[in-house]
Amino acid sequence: MRSWKHLLLAAAAVTLLAGNPATAEKIRIGSPYQTTTLDPMRSANAGSIETFGQLYSRLLRIDETGALAPGLAESWEISEDGTVITLKLRDAKFSNGEPITADDVVFSLLRVRDTPESAYPAPMQSLDKAEAVDAKTVKLTLKHTFAPFLGNLEVFNAGIVSKKDVEARGDKAFVENVVTSGPYMVEKWVPNDRLILAPNPNYWREGFPKNDGAELIEIAGSNTRVSMMLSGELDAAREIPWSQVAEVKANENLEMPLEPSTQIYVALLNEARPPFDNVKARQAAAMAMDTAAMAQAVTFGNAAPANSTLPNALKFYDPTLKVNGFDLAAAQAAMAEAGYDGREITILITDEPEREQQAVLMQALWAQIGIKAKIEKTDAGTFWTRLTEGDYDATPTWWYNETTDPDLAVRWAVCGSCGNKAYYTGYNNPEVDKMVEAGAAEMDEAKRAQIYADIQRITTTEVANIPLYYPPFANAYSKGITGLRMTPALQWTLESTERVK
The missing domain is CATH 3.10.105.10 (Dipeptide-binding Protein; Domain 3)
Structure with a gap:
């Protein structure tokens, strides 16, 4: 879940390649947390959680007001006793152009619940059966009435992956040519350094993402993150030390809204x-x-x-x-x-x-x-x-x-x-x-x-x-971008982020 164990800092400093012209227009985010895997089932550490939200769409999402809103599911119905949830999927595709179907949804949810290597199966433990009624209809039957379940469909590891691709390639599906369902694709991943994201041209939200991609850069040292924010080498940074919040806030080019967290x-x-x-x-x-x-x-x-x-x-x-x-x-x-x-x-x-x-x-x-x-x-x-x-x-x-x-x-x-x-x-x-x-x-x-x-x-x-x-999130943002925030559930609103013209 959730304790410090799942959010360990990167153990060593990283070599920073600031100012790379190939990625100059991408949104640059510095974080002390590592992306350890691109498989949404296999990790619950902070860096990976932030990454999963960019690569894999979920059935539901949290909208700009903080409310539960349609995601890959454009509508849903709940039975009178609260134990059966029927979801209608929108027309959507994976990054490889293949359609996202009910079979993919069933596969993804049961994979989280049943796989021994699943890092955090708890949100799916009340799920009894998941069935594909047809290509665009998913029927979820709960073991008992469970009010929080809809919200659990928005948890970081409930992202939808390609059943066909995972069954065909196994572990390689999350390392080589990753097939995604979210706003971004993997342009390049250098473990212990950075993950470079490119827009997914098949993303279901029309007009999103509103940028040319992002660099998620692992920067263990807090002083390094602060200095890179102050110098303009980063557009956002996680976990500014409390002792330096006032200094960052005083910079006319930066802001620190101290967003609410569930911490x-x-x-x-x-x-x-x-x-x-x-x-x-x-x-x-x-x-x-x-x-x-x-x-x-x-x-x-x-x-x-x-x-x-x-x-x-x-x-x-x-x-x-x-x-x-x-x-x-x-x-x-x-x-x-x-x-x-x-x-x-x-x-x-x-x-x-x-x-x-x-x-x-x-x-x-x-x-x-x-x-x-x-x-x-x-x-x-x-x-x-x-x-x-x-x-x-x-x-x-x-x-x-x-x-x-x-x-x-x-x-x-x-x-x-x-x-x-x-x-x-x-x-x-x-x-x-x-x-x-x-x-x-x-x-x-x-x-x-x-x-x-x-x-x-x-x-x-x-x-x-x-x-x-x-504690609120002590994240810093450049005033040269708009739309980037972190939700209480450790998710960046990256797809809504754009540079100030």
Whole structure:
């Protein structure tokens, strides 16, 4: 899904070939994240997610207003009980000129659900059967009523690939002469350096893309990305360091809109061992956390302090929730009630400046209520192994949600029976797990809103994790282009981007 593990930075710096005349008119985007594969089924890392959205169209798409809109499916009908979705496909072609048919759709969705190498099958797990009624009609039968499913058809790995091509060429179909269904084709891919995209002349959206293609350039160093933005060598850059946001904003040729994201920073507490197996100790740790001060210190005030276990860009997020807020006196009382024995806990982190800064603040804030903590740094691989095996006491980290529907989010972060022990904390409330399923099965929006409000209230009160802050996307853009933004689900609006005349 979604954690830092799936969004690891490129390990080494790349050689930059700025100013290549062959690609001078292309939109140049610098990112620390690698494109590791061109197969939309095989990766859930950030760089690949951004790439998949450019190469493969999905049945539905998020429009400019943030609403779910027709994609390859021009219309759809839902049965009265919500378990059967019938989609009518528009006339569309792959980049090789072959028609996109219902057989391609069925093949693509079941490939995500059933292939052992599928990196993220979760969005398709409620799908029971996928059938091609005819060349332009797809019938999807769900295992049960599942309100979020339409939105899951817009998830990054639900892009439609050519059944004929993949079956004929296997893995080569995503390496050599890639057949795409989205706005772009692959002009050239240099792994660990850049992906060069060319417009797909057979793209179904008439008049799109509105540019001559793009270069997705991997630039590990944040200082390099910033200097290239300031010098005009890039049209956009991902993840400007918080300490340099003000400098970039002050440049008359650049803008930083700080777009909403579904990302949330949290402190995970291991509830399988003392002291955080005690809810009072967890509540004490939460109330000792001055999230406003942390957001100010780490992000220079660019992120909002978090109040809920759900990201604030999701549907049904509750901005009015106020539980376990910063209160040192209440935290000290809760810690005394917990019977904390003074044992030293370990805050496990990777060797990243932001993570270390968060850990130092946690350590200092907890010290004010008597929690003794030391910080232990480790490499990313070891960190992930220890986290998943429950070999830690506490850690600051983050996650994001692929859609704006909260279903995948609650299954990832607070559900004890959904496969990852509530983001490896061991938090487990059977009533919450029942509510997770009830929220997915409820078709009435008002009733769904109440269910997710209750989930947020319970899990924040019981401290499934400690919400820290909600960061926006710290992306920079040249004023020489228009139309480029990043959606909350890590998708560039690249096809709508054009140069200012």
